[in-house]
Amino acid sequence: MAENVLKRLKEAVLNYDVEGAVAVAKEVIETGFDPLIAIEQGLGEGLSIVGAKFEAEEIFLPELMIAAQAMKESLATLEPALAKGKSRKVLGKVIIGTVEGDIHDIGKSIVATMLTVNGFEVHDLGCDTPTSKFVEKAKEVKPDIIGMSALLTTTMVKMAEVINALKKVGLRGQVKVIVGGAPVSAAWAEEIEADAYAEDAMACVDVAKKLLSK
Ligand code: B12
Numbered sequence: 001m002a003e004n005v006l007k008r009l010k011e012a013v014l015n016y017d018v019e020g021a022v023a024v025a026k027e028v029i030e031t032g033f034d035p036l037i038a039i040e041q042g043l044g045e046g047l048s049i050v051g052a053k054f055e056a057e058e059i060f061l062p063e064l065m066i067a068a069q070a071m072k073e074s075l076a077t078l079e080p081a082l083a084k085g086k087s088r089k090v091l092g093k094v095i096i097g098t099v100e101g102d103i104h105d106i107g108k109s110i111v112a113t114m115l116t117v118n119g120f121e122v123h124d125l126g127c128d129t130p131t132s133k134f135v136e137k138a139k140e141v142k143p144d145i146i147g148m149s150a151l152l153t154t155t156m157v158k159m160a161e162v163i164n165a166l167k168k169v170g171l172r173g174q175v176k177v178i179v180g181g182a183p184v185s186a187a188w189a190e191e192i193e194a195d196a197y198a199e200d201a202m203a204c205v206d207v208a209k210k211l212l213s214k
């Protein structure tokens with residue numbers, strides 16, 4: 001049964017079947033299947049195969065966009081179920097956004113949701129977020145953590161720009177910075193003097209908790 005659901009979610013994304021993906025997502029909710037596993041091992045795997053096909057020029061942007069839409073619409077069905085049974089105690093404040101020039105927001109939004117359901121107060125700045133917006137929001141909200149996402153090698157540099165801008169206004173010492181996204185690595189985090197890198201949404205929750213307990 002479990003394998004079947006994961007296989008069908010993956011295939012719906014691979015077949016650009018938005019309605020089909022949403023229908024299986026609803027089934028996940030009805031049967032009480034773990035929504036995080038459905039997101040990561042079903043939808044996510046489908047989308048990463050689509051990404052590889054795009055890179056190999058076997059498919060083009062319109063197909064990529066429909067596959068992403070299938071993932072996004074299914075997520076809207078699955079995300080409310082992630083929150084069930086979690087504590088509401090606020091562990092810390094987080095500002096998160098995808099950096100300027102980058103419109104990929106699926107992974108960032110999953111990270112934001114997992115932080116929220118695990119007790120963080122999350123301010124999601126969305127995608128294509130100018131450096132100045134990260135700084136302004138940091139001044140306003142006084143977060144414990146700033147999370148930045150980048151999916152393009154060309155936009156990763158914006159993470160360093162945000163860190164430098166925080167230094168300039170004297171806020172760098174007051175926040176922890178976590179970076180993530182497919183092209184980002186622990187080595188990159190170190191290079192730009194971020195506090196941490198996390199590979200996926202659950203790892204980000206663990207890293208965020210560890211950083212705040214230091
Ligand atoms: C879906 C997708 C799109 C969708 C995005 C829709 C949306 N609303 O997000 C659309 C179709 C719009 C798109 C557009 C483009 N895309 Co695109 N896209 C993808 C694809 C297939 C999947 C990304 C995704 O959503 N994955 C699923 C999520 C769940 O995974 P994730 O994003 O990696 O997030 C996880 C972790 O990385 C981590 N994480 C993410 N953010 C953060 C943040 C923090 C703080 C932390 C701790 C962790 C973390 O946790 C997440 C959950 O586990 C990737 C291929 C790939 N394998 O990554 C290409 C890919 C990223 N795209 C690519 C390209 C080139 C483009 C375009 C330039 C194409 C074009 N010619 O126009 C444009 C970019 C436009 C722009 N300015 O941003 C390339 C990038 C190449 C590179 N290295 O720079 C990739 C790698 C495809 C490829 N193989 O060629 N894309």
